[in-house]
Amino acid sequence: xxxxxxxxxxxxxxxxxxxxxxxxxxxxxxxxxxxxxxxxxxxxxxxxxxxxxxxxxxxxxxxxxxxxxxxxxxxxxxxxxxxxxxxxxxxxxxxxxxxxxxxxxxxxxxxxxxxxxxxxxxxxxxxxxxxxxxxxxxxxxxxxxxxxxxxxxxxxxxxxxxxxxxxxxxxxxxxxxxxxxxxxxxxxxxxxxxxxxxxxxxxxxxxxxxxxxxxxxxxxxxxxxxxxxxxxxxxxxxxxxxxxxxxxxxxxxxxxxxxxxxxxxxxxxxxxxxxxxxxxxxxxxxxxxxxxxxxxxxxxxxxxxxxxxxxxxxxxxxxxxxxxxxxxxxxxxxxxxxxxxxxxxxxxxxxxxxxxxxxxxxxxxx
Amino acid sequence: xxxxxxxxxxxxxxxxxxxxxxxxxxxxxxxxxxxxxxxxxxxxxxxxxxxxxxxxxxxxxxxxxxxxxxxxxxxxxxxxxxxxxxxxxxxxxxxxxxxxxxxxxxxxxxxxxxxxxxxxxxxxxxxxxxxxxxxxxxxxxxxxxxxxxxxxxxxxxxxxxxxxxxxxxxxxxxxxxxxxxxxxxxxxxxxxxxxxxxxxxxxxxxxxxxxxxxxxxxxxxxxxxxxxxxxxxxxxxxxxxxxxxxxxxxxxxxxxxxxxxxxxxxxxxxxxxxxxxxxxxxxxxxxxxxxxxxxxxxxxxxxxxxxxxxxxxxxxxxxxxxxxxxxxxxxxxxxxxxxxxxxxxxxxxxxxxxxxxxxxxxxxxxxxxxxxxxxxxxxxxxxxxxxxxxxxxxxxxxxxxxxxxxxxxxxxxxxxxxxxxxxxxxxxxxxxxxxxxxxxxxxxxxxxxxxxxxxxxxxxxxxxxxxxxxxxxxxxxxxxxxxxxxxxxxxxxxxxxxxxxxxxxxxxxxxxx
Numbered sequence: 001x002x003x004x005x006x007x008x009x010x011x012x013x014x015x016x017x018x019x020x021x022x023x024x025x026x027x028x029x030x031x032x033x034x035x036x037x038x039x040x041x042x043x044x045x046x047x048x049x050x051x052x053x054x055x056x057x058x059x060x061x062x063x064x065x066x067x068x069x070x071x072x073x074x075x076x077x078x079x080x081x082x083x084x085x086x087x088x089x090x091x092x093x094x095x096x097x098x099x100x101x102x103x104x105x106x107x108x109x110x111x112x113x114x115x116x117x118x119x120x121x122x123x124x125x126x127x128x129x130x131x132x133x134x135x136x137x138x139x140x141x142x143x144x145x146x147x148x149x150x151x152x153x154x155x156x157x158x159x160x161x162x163x164x165x166x167x168x169x170x171x172x173x174x175x176x177x178x179x180x181x182x183x184x185x186x187x188x189x190x191x192x193x194x195x196x197x198x199x200x201x202x203x204x205x206x207x208x209x210x211x212x213x214x215x216x217x218x219x220x221x222x223x224x225x226x227x228x229x230x231x232x233x234x235x236x237x238x239x240x241x242x243x244x245x246x247x248x249x250x251x252x253x254x255x256x257x258x259x260x261x262x263x264x265x266x267x268x269x270x271x272x273x274x275x276x277x278x279x280x281x282x283x284x285x286x287x288x289x290x291x292x293x294x295x296x297x298x299x300x301x302x303x304x305x306x307x308x309x310x311x312x313x314x315x316x317x318x319x320x321x322x323x324x325x326x327x328x329x330x331x332x333x334x335x336x337x338x339x340x341x342x343x344x345x346x347x348x349x350x351x352x353x354x355x356x357x358x359x360x361x362x363x364x365x366x
Numbered sequence: 367x368x369x370x371x372x373x374x375x376x377x378x379x380x381x382x383x384x385x386x387x388x389x390x391x392x393x394x395x396x397x398x399x400x401x402x403x404x405x406x407x408x409x410x411x412x413x414x415x416x417x418x419x420x421x422x423x424x425x426x427x428x429x430x431x432x433x434x435x436x437x438x439x440x441x442x443x444x445x446x447x448x449x450x451x452x453x454x455x456x457x458x459x460x461x462x463x464x465x466x467x468x469x470x471x472x473x474x475x476x477x478x479x480x481x482x483x484x485x486x487x488x489x490x491x492x493x494x495x496x497x498x499x500x501x502x503x504x505x506x507x508x509x510x511x512x513x514x515x516x517x518x519x520x521x522x523x524x525x526x527x528x529x530x531x532x533x534x535x536x537x538x539x540x541x542x543x544x545x546x547x548x549x550x551x552x553x554x555x556x557x558x559x560x561x562x563x564x565x566x567x568x569x570x571x572x573x574x575x576x577x578x579x580x581x582x583x584x585x586x587x588x589x590x591x592x593x594x595x596x597x598x599x600x601x602x603x604x605x606x607x608x609x610x611x612x613x614x615x616x617x618x619x620x621x622x623x624x625x626x627x628x629x630x631x632x633x634x635x636x637x638x639x640x641x642x643x644x645x646x647x648x649x650x651x652x653x654x655x656x657x658x659x660x661x662x663x664x665x666x667x668x669x670x671x672x673x674x675x676x677x678x679x680x681x682x683x684x685x686x687x688x689x690x691x692x693x694x695x696x697x698x699x700x701x702x703x704x705x706x707x708x709x710x711x712x713x714x715x716x717x718x719x720x721x722x723x724x725x726x727x728x729x730x731x732x733x734x735x736x737x738x739x740x741x742x743x744x745x746x747x748x749x750x751x752x753x754x755x756x757x758x759x760x761x762x763x764x765x766x767x768x769x770x771x772x773x774x775x776x777x778x779x780x781x782x783x784x785x786x787x788x789x790x791x792x793x794x795x796x797x798x799x800x801x802x803x804x805x806x807x808x809x810x811x812x813x814x815x816x817x818x819x820x821x822x823x824x825x826x827x828x829x830x831x832x833x834x835x836x837x838x839x840x841x842x843x844x845x846x847x848x849x850x851x852x853x854x855x856x857x858x859x860x861x862x863x864x865x866x867x868x869x870x871x872x873x874x875x876x877x878x879x
Binding site: 054098116119150151152153154175179180182183185186187189190195207209210211212213215285287288289 | 578
C-alpha cells in the first residue's frame with residue numbers, strides 16, 4: 001500500500017474498524033498473560049494510550065481480555081504502549097501508599113531507530129527509509145538476535161517493525177523479565193559498539209584481541225557489506241564520503257585479517273582498518289536508555305503508527321531478508337471490508353503472532 | 367535488626383575468636399555494649415575513612431600504588447585494619463591490637479548504616495565508598511586468604527571440566543584481557559550466571575555463552591564485589607525500616623542526623639535567591655560564571671534552539687539552583703524552543719510538563735536537586751546529539767582543547783587542564799578552568815557541584831561578603847530543617863545557638879583544608 005494513500009485524518013474512522021475486526025486480542029492476551037503462572041500478571045501490567053488530539057493517558061490496566069477489548073474499542077487509541085508489571089493494579093496506583101507502588105518486571109526491550117544512522121547513510125535521512133538503507137535493520141536484527149540467543153541464552157524473542165523507521169525487540173524469557181535495571185544496562189552496553197556524543201568523532205572502539213562477540217557480529221556485517229555499502233550506499237563513489245571513510249582509519253588498531261575486496265581504490269595501508277569501517281557503517285545503534293528502565297513504555301506490537309498508517313507487525317526471523325517494510329499491512333484499505341478479507345487478515349496476523357507466541361509461551365508454561 | 371548497643375546483653379566471645387577473619391561481609395551486626403563515646407568516635411572515624419576513599423578515588427586510579435598508599439596511611443591513622451595480617455595480639459603504638467581494629471571496623475560500619483540508609487542519595491554514596499574500601503582490602507589479601515573468604519561466604523560457583531576448557535580455549539583467550547594461554551591451562555574457570563558478573567559483561571571483558579560467563583579464578587574479585595554491593599543494598603533497605611526504633615533514642619538521633627547531613631553537603635535546593643536572576647542576565651552569566659558543562663549546554667541551546675532530555679535535566683536543574691523561578695524557567699525554555707522547530711502548542715503539551723516536574727509540581731512532586739559533579743561525570747554518558755555530561759570527562763581531548771582556545775584560555779593553562787584530564791581528575795580540571803577564567807591563583811574550595819562553581823564565581827566577581835553570608839545561612843537553614851523534619855514523634859529541644867555551635871564544630875572536622 002503506497003504511503004500516499006494513507007491520510008492521518010481518516011484515523012478516527014479507521015481505528016474503530018481495526019479494533020473491532022482485526023486487532024488480535026486473544027493472541028495478544030495469551031502473550032501478556034504468560035500462561036497465568038504468576039498471579040495478577042496481566043492485571044498489574046501498565047498500558048498507556050495516546051488518544052485523539054494528543055491526549056496521553058498512563059497507568060491503564062485491565063482485569064481480563066474482555067475488559068481490554070471493551071476499553072480499546074471504546075477509546076480507539078491512536079497509539080498503544082506497553083509498560084511494566086507493577087506491584088499493584090496501575091489504574092489504582094493513586095490509592096497505594098506512596099513508595100509502595102513499584103515496577104517489578106518487564107520484558108527486556110531494544111529499540112533500533114534509523115535516524116541514529118543518519119551520519120552513515122546517504123540515501124535518506126530523519127524519518128525516511130528506503131529499501132537501500134533497510135538493510136541496516138536486517139543486519140541489526142541478525143546481530144542482536146544471535147547475541148541474545150547464543151551469548152545470553154535467551155530463547156523467546158519477538159522482533160517487531162515499529163511502523164515507520166525502526167524495529168523493536170521484546171525478550172520475553174522469564175529470566176529477562178526479572179532483570180534488574182543494572183542488568184539491563186549491562187546487557188545493552190555489552191551489545192553496544194558505537195560510542196560517543198556530539199563531541200567525539202571516532203565512534204567505534206575496538207580492542208585487541210577481538211572479542212568473540214565482535215567477531216561473530218563482523219561475520220554478519222560481512223555478508224551484507226559489499227552490496228550495502230559499496231553498491232547501495234556507494235560510500236566510495238563520492239569524494240565526500242571517501243574522506244569520511246578515510247577519517248575513520250586511525251593508526252593504532254591491529255587486525256588479524258583484512259577484508260579482501262574493499263578498498264581496491266585506496267592504498268594498501270588502509271586495508272587493515274576495514275573492520276572498523278564496516279562496523280562504523282553497519283553495526284546496530286541502540287538507545288541504551290530504552291533498554292535500561294524496568295518501567296519504560298514501548299510501542300505495543302499491533303499498534304498503528306499514526307503517521308504512516310502501518311501496523312507494527314512481528315517480523316518473521318526465519319524469512320528476514322524477504323521482509324519489506326513497505327508491504328506491511330496498513331490500516332487504510334482501498335475497499336470496504338469484506339468478510340473474506342477480514343478472515344484472511346486475521347489469519348495472517350494469527351499465524352505471525354502464533355509463531356512468536358509459541359516460541360515465548362512454551363518456555364514459561366510448565 | 368536489633369541494635370543492642372544500648373541494651374544489656376550477655377558478654378560476648380573473646381575478641382580473637384570473634385574477629386579471626388581479616389575481611390568480612392558485615393553479615394551479622396555486633397552484639398555488645400559500647401559506650402556513647404565509642405559510638406561517636408567509631409562513627410566519625412569511619413566517616414573520615416570513607417571520605418578519604420572517595421577523595422583518593424577521584425584523584426588517583428583505583429588500585430594504583432599512590433591510591434593504596436594513601437588508604438593504608440589513613441587506615442593506620444584512624445586505627446582501622448590496614449595490612450590484613452593474621453590474628454595479631456600485639457598492640458601497636460596506638461594501643462589497639464588487630465582484633466580490636468577489626469571490632470572497630472565492624473561496629474563503625476553498622477553505625478553508619480543507621481545514618482546512611484535514609485535516602486536514595488545517601489545509600490548510593492555509602493554503598494559506593496564501602497564497595498571501594500572492600501575492593502582495596504580484598505585485593506590486599508593473599509591468594510590463600512581469598513579462597514578462604516570465598517568458601518566462608520558461600521560463593522559456590524561451578525568450575526568447568528578440562529575438556530570443556532580445552533574446547534573453549536581460543537574464545538577464552540580472546541575475551542578476557544588478563545587471560546593468557548598459561549592462565550587457561552593452570553587456573554580453574556568458573557561458570558557464573560551473567561547476572562552475577564555485570565561489570566564484566568558491561569565492559570565485554572569476559573566470554574559469555576548461553577547466559578553464563580567464564581571467569582578465571584583470579585577475576586573472582588569482581589563477582590565478590592557485586593555480591594557485597596547487593597547484600598549491602600538489601601541490608602540498607604532493611605535498616606531503613608527499623609529506623610523509628612533507633613530514632614526514639616534521643617542520644618543517638620542528633621548524631622546520626624548530623625553524620626549523614628554533613629556528608630551530602632549542600633544540595634542547592636533551598637532557594638534563598640529565587641528571582642534574583644533575570645532572564646536577560648543569563649547569556650552574560652553563562653560566559654562569566656557557568657562551569658564549562660553548563661556553558662556548553664547553554665551554547666548548544668542557543669544554537670540549536672533545542673536540547674535533548676539529558677541536557678534539559680542537567681541544565682534545567684542547574685538553573686533552578688542558581689535561582690530561576692518556575693515561571694522564569696518556563697519562559698526561558700519556551701522562548702528558545704519556539705525559535706526552533708517546536709511551536710508554542712507543542713511546547714506546552716510536551717515540554718512544559720517536564721519543566722514543572724523538575725520543580726516538583728507534577729507527578730511524584732519530588733523537588734529534584736541539581737546534579738552534583740559526581741553524578742554528571744558518572745551517570746548517563748552523552749551520545750550522538752547530546753550536549754550534557756562533563757566536558758572534561760566526555761569530550762574528545764582535541765575538541766576540548768579547541769573549545770578552551772575559543773574561550774580564550776591561555777595555551778599553558780590548556781595544557782595543565784589536559785594533563786589533569788589525562789589523569790582522570792575531572793573536577794580538578796574544572797577547578798583549574800575556574801582559576802584561569804577568574805584570574806586567581808588557587809581556589810579555596812574543593813569543587814564538587816556545578817552550582818557551587820556558580821556561587822563561588824559570583825563571589826569573585828563581586829558581592830563577596832553578602833554571598834558568603836547567604837551561603838552560610840543556606841547551610842544553617844538546611845541543618846535546621848533536617849533536624850526538625852526527622853523528629854516526627856519526639857519533642858526536639860529548639861535549635862538554640864549552642865546546638866548550632868556543636869554541629870558546626872563537628873562540621874569543622876570535615877572541612878577540607
